[in-house]
Structure formats: C-alpha cells, structure tokens
Amino acid sequence: MTEALLEIKDLKTYFHTENGVVPSVDGVSFSIKKGETIAVVGESGSGKSVTSLSIMGLVGSPGKIVGGEVLFEGKDLTAISKRDMRKLRGNDIAMIFQEPLTSLNPLFTVGNQISESIKLHQNASKEQAKVKSIEMLRKVGIPRPEKVYSSYPHLLSGGMRQRVMIAMALSCNPKLLIADEPTTALDVTIQAQILQLMRNLIHENDTSILLITHDLGVVAEMVDTVIVMYAGHVVEYTDVYTLFKEPKHPYTKGLLDSTPKIHELKDELQSIEGTVPTPGSITQGCRFQTRCPLASGKCFTEDPELKEIAQNHKVRCWLHEEGEVAI
Amino acid sequence: MVHIMEKKNKQQAKEEQYLLEVKGLKKYFDVSEGWLKKEKQYLKAVDDIDFYVKQGETLGIVGESGCGKSTTGNLIMQLLDKTEGEILFEGVDLSTLKGEALRKKRAEIQMIFQDPFSSLNPRMRVFEIIAEPLRTHQAAKGKKLENQVYELMEVVGLDRSYARRYPHEFSGGQRQRIGIARALALKPKLIICDEPVSALDVSIQSQILNLMAKLQKDFQLTYIFIAHGLPAVKHISDRVAVMYLGKIVEITTKEKLFHQPFHPYTEGLLSAVPIPDPTLREQKHRIILEGDMPSPANPPSGCRFHTRCPYAQEQCKGEEPKLIEEKPDHFVACHFPLKEGHGVLIDQ
C-alpha cells in the first residue's frame, strides 16, 4: 500500500460561542493517498467545511483546533508556523470554494491574481508568470484566455470564475487539492463541464483530491473513497462501490434512499425524519439517535466508536459492533 | 363538415379538462439604459410560450437559472403584468376579471417560494402567518379561524406548540412547511411551487416532496412545480416542460422525457445530472454541452440553442423552430428532433 499523503488523526475543531462550545469536528480521522480522490459527504452543518478549513489552517476565531494532528507528508500542520503554513498553501495544498467570487479579489484582474500566485510560489519572472497563467487558463478550457487574463472577476460567468479558480489552484502543481462544493452554485450543464475538467485533471496529474459535497451523484461519478460525516463525526468510511452497494450506517442508508434516482423508472423517495442537530446538543449516546429508525437501548446512553467491520470499511454504529446483527 | 364539427367538439372537450391554459404568453422587461436612449431594449424573459395543466396533475417546469421559470410562475400568479398572451384559469382570462370576481379566482391560485428564509415575514408568529390569508379573504374568524390554523399545521406536520414561535426559530424544512400551510389555507385549486426544495438538504427535500405528494392526493391539488434540476421534478411530476432562454423547448410526460428526449437541450440536461450509482460511471453516455448560457437580453438568432447545440445545422441559425406535437402528447421545438435521443432511464 502506498503511503498516505495526508493523514488526519483524531482532529478536533471546536467553536467557542456565546451558547457554549460547538464541537463541529469531533475526533475525525482519515487519510488520503497520492493520486486518490476522496469525498466528504453529509448534510449541512455536519462539519465538512470546518474539516477542510482545519487542514488548511484557516479556522478563524471563535473556532480553534483543540486536538489531533494533520500530517502532510508526515509533517504536523497544526504545529508549524503561520509562515510555513502560508508557504504550503497554494503551493503543495490548494483549495477551491463554492463561490469563487468571494475568493477572487474584485479589484484586480484575473491575470494579475493568477500571475501573483505563480510569482510568489515559483520564483517566476513577470513575463514567465504571464505565459504560464495564460497556459493554465487555456488548459481549464477558457476560450480566448488572453482576453480573460485582463478581465475583472465580476465580468465572468459563474462557470468561468470556477475555471479561473481551478487554473489558479493548479498553477503550482499542488499535491493536494481541496474542493469545497466546487459546483454547487453552478447550473447543471456548467457543473458537468467543471466535473469533466476535474476528471481530466485527475487523469493527467497525480493530484490527490479532497472533494466536499452533499450530492451523492457527484460522489458516485468522481471519487474513489467516501467519508460520511454527521454532526462532527465520521460515521462511515469506505470505497465508493461498497458505500453505494452495502451502506452499513443507518444515516448513510437514509441519505442514499432520499437521493432522487434519476436513472430509475420507479421513484420511491424515502426520507430521514427530523433535522440535523447542532453538534454538541446531543451529549449522551449516538448523535444520530434522534433520527435513527433503529435506535434502541445502548444508542441513547453510549456513543459508538468508528470500527473497522470489514477490510477498508469503517462504521460508527452499535448495530455493527462485533457479533451483532447486520441490518 | 361533420368531420370538422367532430374535431371541434373533441377539441372543446379537451380544453374543458384544463385547469390552466397558457397561450402565446410573453413577458418583456424594459432594460433600456439611460432615459435619453431612443432605442428601447427588451429582455425577453418569457417569449411566446404555450402549455396547459390538467386538473389534478403536476406539471414540472425545468431549466437553468434565468430561463424564465419564475417569471412564468409570477405571471400566472398575477404578480407581474404580461406583455402579451392569455392565461386561462378554468377557461377564464384572469386579466379580464375585476373586483370581487378577481379576488375570488386569485385565492384559488397560491404559491410556494424557494427561499423559506425570506419568504416568511420575520416579525410574524407562525399562527399569524398561516392565519393571514384566511383573515384577508374573510374566510374564517374567532374560534373557527383558530381551529383551521391548527388543522393546517397538523396537515403539514408542524406541532401545534410551534404556533407562537417566529420563523427564525425554525429549520429550512420547517419553514417550508409553514409556507405550505399558508398556501393551503384558502383551499386553492392550483399551487405554483417555485423551487420549493432547492435550498434544502436531500433528506429534508424528500420529506417535503413526500408531504406535497400526499397533500396533492388528499386535497385534489394541481401543481406547477418549478425546479432548475430534473431530479427534483422527476418524483412529483406527471408531465415536464423544459425551458431555455424564455422558450419551452420540449414538453411531454415524465416517462417519455426521461426515457427518450427529442430536444438536444433536454438530452444535454439529462446527461449532465450525476447518477448516484458508481457502477454506471463508465457506462454513462456523456453529452457535455459546451459554452455558457447566452444572455436573454441578446439571445442568439434562429434557434436560441444553436450556439450550444451539438446537432446544429445551417438552418438553425436563421429560422426559429416552433413547438410542435412531434408524437402524441410529445411537443418539441427543434428543426431536427432527435430520433434516438439518449435518456437516463436504465432498464433494470
């Protein structure tokens, strides 16, 4: 087995708010191999974005990493200096967000922003940076890249802006790309273009990708491995085929059953009762107990742990503790 | 002669079943810049569309942002003035009604909005929000009003104890339930749902979709269900209309549309939806539509889709295709309707 590029061990990121401590990420562990594409899925508020921000060292007050390690090529990112972290960001690790407009500076041209980042991270001259920028814009499928190079971000469509963000993120050949809902704000035909672009890039380079999404369709089409999060916990962790074929956690099953199956003629639609609790509001037992159709006894008093129930298949649920019945 | 009469009668019988019929509907927004400019500039948000909705069915309307879905809904709701065309509700053109007659008919059409966060008055308690339409239409008062509000809350799955709370105390799904209760209050015949689940998590989306399907059965409701994506309309619709840049490009039953689309845009739209089954990854027939959506203020000539259509030919640039009934109950606006369009339904 190849060594992990990124290994997260028992990561805890808490927000200290007026209403108490919110354990948004509460003991999350997983790893990403070189060239692997991994998805983090879960409903709104499950802790997906906070996980990715924690990796990037971008959690702001009142949030704080209060425990665990983020090992990138063996180095703990939670322990390195701000300066070293900045150097890593945009170089070895790059990130793209849902709404590219918020991460592009409206006052500077697209070209200015890409070449700045190339100059900064690759010691390139102004001329070299411009050539490289235009090459990157072309590579992500932007028509007339020279023109876009000198445009301001707000003049571009959502899809074009996301391409610019991807060009910028990839301009320094990162080893890890973190994409937080990169296509959620886009129309579906534009989403298909961006996903196709990402698929091609995965093929061409050996970039590892951490894809955050709430869309199981996107997961099914894009990734190797899936992490399902619920209320700050990883509740299931396995390869994409196993997850769709043999989901073990009741939450994963609920999510799959409530996803519309556009390719099936029959259309029953199951749902999960109730709503996602705020992390920390359930202090005893399993965090899914309030919505779980199978909750009983122990579920209300003790929190299960993430256990390996088969090779490369981990589940956090009392039903899958050794010897107990499978559902 | 007899023949013609017969046909006419049939036509009439058909029309009588329609709860709503839209004919040649247009909405042009004036977007001329500067008041000095002589040349007026119009944004053709809805440009000559025709469709009908039968009593008790759900018509889905899909298309990407800006294609004119909400404008269509708002026109039917009389929230916007039409530029041209007819909107017949139970055979009556609403724009010809006045006073009490208009008020009455209006109450029979209600709307549910996308954003449950901004569509409810933040300063009103749940009880008041649901009671308001009953009050303004003087449908009930006193104890009767109270009972009706509680009944509506129960019907949409809201606990009575929530009546005194404010909208911000609720989750997105619960707010959408409040919106639905309010829309149901006056016992409407038609409900226009403008992306009612787009802002919600999937597990909550399915709760709301299932609730709406149940209410439709229980109260014999007719829905127009607007969504930007096909997955959301698939579950609830009987027929689906696909819009592109202010035009309806295809309209037919859900099964036909998902199985074998005739219009190239529908085919591309279907193909763009990621399928939640990793084993179909390699098998999937991918048609990736290139380019961006053109601006409706300056739509392409001829067929508006020609700039992105993989099948476009010379004729498409100059001549606008009309919506015609290519096969029974299957309407398409394309010079070269697909003979073997790729749907997404996979035979199991």
Ligand SMILES: Nc1ncnc2c1ncn2[C@@H]1O[C@H](COP(=O)(O)OP(=O)(O)OP(=O)(O)O)[C@@H](O)[C@H]1O
């Ligand atoms: N600045 C903050 N202050 C307090 N709580 C926060 C803050 N940021 C996030 N949280 C809480 O942390 C939890 C996880 O948030 P996170 O943004 O990671 O969710 P997510 O899974 O990315 O959801 P979405 O799908 O909506 O993007 C939520 O309960 C959220 O309210």
Ligand SMILES: Nc1ncnc2c1ncn2[C@@H]1O[C@H](COP(=O)(O)OP(=O)(O)O)[C@@H](O)[C@H]1O
């Ligand atoms: N009040 C308005 N003034 C000018 N343009 C408008 C107005 N309302 C909508 N539009 C334009 O009409 C087109 C269709 O809008 P809309 O019906 O809201 O689209 P959809 O609901 O399909 O996303 C868009 O280009 C939109 O910008």
Ligand code: SF4
């Ligand atoms: S531990 Fe109990 S409540 Fe939690 S998911 Fe499993 S069965 Fe449901």
Ligand code: SF4
């Ligand atoms: S009319 Fe021409 S351009 Fe338009 S959809 Fe049909 S084939 Fe494509």
Ligand SMILES: [Mg+2]
């Ligand atoms: Mg997020």
Ligand SMILES: [Mg+2]
């Ligand atoms: Mg709209």
